[in-house]
Amino acid sequence: MMNIGTYAVPVIVCFILVYGYLHGVRVFDVFLEGAKEGIQVSMSILPALIALVTAVGMFKASGGLDVLSYALAPVANLLGIPQEVIPLVLLRPISGSGAMVIFTDIIKTYGSDSFIGRVASVMQGSTETTFYTVALYYGAAKIKNTRHTIPAALCGDLTGFVMSALLVRLMFLN
Incomplete structure (x- = not known):
């Protein structure tokens, strides 16, 4: 066929x-x-991308991601977001590859059919790598002032994170 x-x-x-x-x-x-x-265009945006990747690597390697995840656990609990996906929430707007590493770890640890795995899957598919995208497109267009782009995009990401947990809870945990 x-x-x-x-x-x-x-x-x-x-x-x-x-x-x-x-x-x-x-x-x-x-x-x-x-x-x-x-x-x-690739050569003009390369410095911003290198800086972004380096900053994410340093943040993860220094343990800053773990400290920030622990500090945000009460807020995440209030919003209905499982504590295990907080590192994904923190890295997804910054780095797609860093978020993919954390997502893969979540799936390996908890399974794809677990509540945590499903929330992470929906988050991965419904949110954006905001800072990477802004750096890429604004750098290519040589725009220096992002004005309301980043706050609006981060509000969209926050909505995606909260709704991921809520909708998975509603659809799979009767």
Whole structure:
């Protein structure tokens, strides 16, 4: 049986090439120009990304993540967030890879069908790496003033964290 998903990307690429050719676009030249621009953008945002990754690594290695998790446990308990996912709550807005390491540890320790595993899964899928995304996109656009972006995005993340715990509790713990 033929799997349509296997052919989706090649069909889209061929469509773009044919469409460009039929409309007189020099597709290869445009591709090279875009690749050159992409490399320049990558080089301009690289310092911010290195600083972010270094800061996250230092925070985890210093034990600061554990201290902050312990300090926030009463607030998390009040919001209905399990104490075991607090490190995920703290790292998810900062680092996708750091959050993925913590998420994997949670799943290995508690299982994917446990309450904690389900809450972590929903959190991982419904929140964003806010600071990474802002650093990436604002750095690429050379925007220095984020104005209300970070507070609004963090409010969205907080809503995602609280609602993850609430909805998992409502849907799975009758």
